[in-house]
Amino acid sequence: DIQMTQSPSSVSASVGDRVTITCRASQGISSWLAWYQQKPGKAPKLLIYAASSLQSGVPSRFSGSGSGTDFTLTISSLQPEDFATYYCQQANSFPLTFGQGTRLEIK
Amino acid sequence: EVQLVQSGAEVKKPGESLKISCKGSGYSFTSYWIGWVRQMPGKGLEWMGIIYPGDSDTRYSPSFQGQVTISADKSISTAYLQWSSLKASDTAMYYCARPRGPFGGAFDIWGQGTMVTVSS
Numbered sequence: 001d002i003q004m005t006q007s008p009s010s011v012s013a014s015v016g017d018r019v020t021i022t023c024r025a026s027q028g029i030s031s032w033l034a035w036y037q038q039k040p041g042k043a044p045k046l047l048i049y050a051a052s053s054l055q056s057g058v059p060s061r062f063s064g065s066g067s068g069t070d071f072t073l074t075i076s077s078l079q080p081e082d083f084a085t086y087y088c089q090q091a092n093s094f095p096l097t098f099g100q101g102t103r104l105e106i107k
Numbered sequence: 108e109v110q111l112v113q114s115g116a117e118v119k120k121p122g123e124s125l126k127i128s129c130k131g132s133g134y135s136f137t138s139y140w141i142g143w144v145r146q147m148p149g150k151g152l153e154w155m156g157i158i159y160p161g162d163s164d165t166r167y168s169p170s171f172q173g174q175v176t177i178s179a180d181k182s183i184s185t186a187y188l189q190w191s192s193l194k195a196s197d198t199a200m201y202y203c204a205r206p207r208g209p210f211g212g213a214f215d216i217w218g219q220g221t222m223v224t225v226s227s
Contacts, residue, residue: 001169034213036152043202043220044144044152049213087152091212094157095168096142101151 002026002090006099012107017078021102023071023088032092035064035073038101039084047086048073078104109133111141111203111218118224119193126189127221129203136184137161138209143177143188146220147199155201158186193225 003026013019023033031051036044046055048064051071061076075082083106088099114128129141142157156167160179167177179186186203201221204214 032212036214038152043217044204044214045217046207046213046215049207049215055213055215085151089152089154089213091206094166096154096157097168098144098152098154 001095002029002093002097004088004090004097004099006086006088006102008102009100010103010105012105013078014107015078015080017107019075019078019104021073021086021088021104023066023073023099025069025071025090025092028068029090029092031067032090033064033066033071034089034091035062036087036089037082037084038087044087049091075104080106109205109216111205111216113201113203113218113221116222116224118226120227121193121195121225123193123225124189124191125193125223126187127201127223129186129188129218131184131186131205134205137181139205140211141179141186142204142206142214143175143186144202144204145171145199146202155188160184160186193223195225195227197223198225199223 005024033051035048038044052064065072086102137160143155145153155171156177158165158177160181176189203218205216206212207215
């Protein structure tokens with residue numbers, strides 16, 4: 001199985017800050033990487049697919065980059081509604097696997 | 108509108124069986140995989156398995172193989188997740204999800220979740 005490791009596990013930031021979350025795959029997954037946002041009591045929401053493609057309706061302050069084993073999610077200017085938990089997921093091969101999550105908290 | 112609608116919350120006792128459902132609408136149900144994801148209270152997302160309703164091809168995470176059964180009834184556009192003997196540790200929210208494309212990939216459509224509580 002491909003293991004996905006996110007860092008940091010949690011981060012505190014302020015509105016307007018730029019935040020970067022990283023995700024590392026235990027083996028190469030090309031660009032088969034997705035990022036999700038989850039708020040308490042809600043289903044996850046797809047933000048980025050194919051490592052860097054923005055899902056329809058997602059604000060442009062979200063961006064993704066990387067290929068192979070190392071990936072990044074960047075939020076360019078945090079908004080109040082961005083405080084949530086973020087997950088990466090590899091879609092390269094079964095079994096699909098998620099990272100452990102990064103909790104983004106208000107400083 | 109493309110959507111997945113899951114069955115309602117369940118409260119069960121250890122040892123009981125359970126089958127929860129996920130009904131797809133607004134798209135060709137037989138042309139897209141449907142996956143199941145577990146989220147234990149306060150924990151992260153865990154991918155359980157996936158089924159292609161067109162031919163019932165099913166893949167499981169090793170962590171869930173033998174613990175649950177995933178199935179689908181294409182005549183009613185519904186996927187299922189079932190347990191033959193529940194444990195307290197099965198207490199969790201369960202989501203179904205559909206990938207963006209017919210060949211898989213990221214999940215862009217999610218059900219609302221089904222909360223399963225197992226307690227004596």
